[in-house]
Amino acid sequence: DIQMTQSPSTLxxxxxxxVTITCRASQTISSQLAWYQQxxxxxxxxxxxxASSLESGVPSRFSGSGSGTEFTLTVSSLQPDDFxxxxxxxxxxxxxxxxxxxxxxx
Amino acid sequence: xxxxxESGGGLVQSGGSLRLSCAASGFTFNIFEMNWVxxxxxxxxxxxxxxxxxxxxxxxxDSVKGRVTISRDxxxxxxxxxxxxxxxxxxxxxxxxxxxxxxxxxWGKGTTVIVxx
Numbered sequence: 001d002i003q004m005t006q007s008p009s010t011l012x013x014x015x016x017x018x019v020t021i022t023c024r025a026s027q028t029i030s031s032q033l034a035w036y037q038q039x040x041x042x043x044x045x046x047x048x049x050x051a052s053s054l055e056s057g058v059p060s061r062f063s064g065s066g067s068g069t070e071f072t073l074t075v076s077s078l079q080p081d082d083f084x085x086x087x088x089x090x091x092x093x094x095x096x097x098x099x100x101x102x103x104x105x106x
Numbered sequence: 107x108x109x110x111x112e113s114g115g116g117l118v119q120s121g122g123s124l125r126l127s128c129a130a131s132g133f134t135f136n137i138f139e140m141n142w143v144x145x146x147x148x149x150x151x152x153x154x155x156x157x158x159x160x161x162x163x164x165x166x167x168d169s170v171k172g173r174v175t176i177s178r179d180x181x182x183x184x185x186x187x188x189x190x191x192x193x194x195x196x197x198x199x200x201x202x203x204x205x206x207x208x209x210x211x212x213w214g215k216g217t218t219v220i221v222x223x
Binding site (some may be wrong): 001032034036042043044045046049050055087089091094095096097098099100 | 211213
């Protein structure tokens with residue numbers, strides 16, 4: 001089974017900050033990685049797929065990079081609506097999610 | 107509008123069974139792969155099961171293999187998850203998810219299953 005490890009678990013930031021979340025796969029997954037945003041009581045929302053492709057309708061301040069085993073999600077300028085929990089997910093071999101990164105207000 | 111609406115959740119005793127349903131609308135259901143994903147209270151996301159568009163290929167996570175069955179009725183634009191031998195650790199919100207080329211792009215709002223011991 002492929003394990004996904006995200007860091008940090010919690011991130012405190014202010015509006016306008018540039019934030020980066022890291023995701024590491026236990027074995028190579030090429031670019032078969034997605035990022036999701038989830039708010040309390042809501043379903044996850046797809047942000048990024050194929051490691052760096054922006055889902056339609058997602059603001060361009062979100063970007064993804066990486067391949068193989070190391071990946072990052074970057075928010076270039078954090079907005080009030082972006083305070084949420086973010087999950088990475090591999091879909092190279094079945095599906096596995098990272099444990100999540102909560103982005104909270106500093 | 108593309109939409110997935112889950113139903114069938116509720117309170118069930120340990121060892122009991124439950125059948126979850128997912129009604130799809132706004133897209134051509136029979137050409138899309140579908141999945142079930144769950145989230146225990148305060149926890150992360152766990153993939154449970156996959157089914158292809160025709161219903162001929164299915165996969166299960168080890169945590170539920172042998173206890174759940176995924177199926178679909180393309181004539182009714184519906185996805186199902188039959189769950190048996192439920193345990194306290196199956197308590198979670200269960201999401202129906204569309205997954206073209208394995209990318210989970212559309213999620214339902216979820217249905218809550220509570221297993222009481």
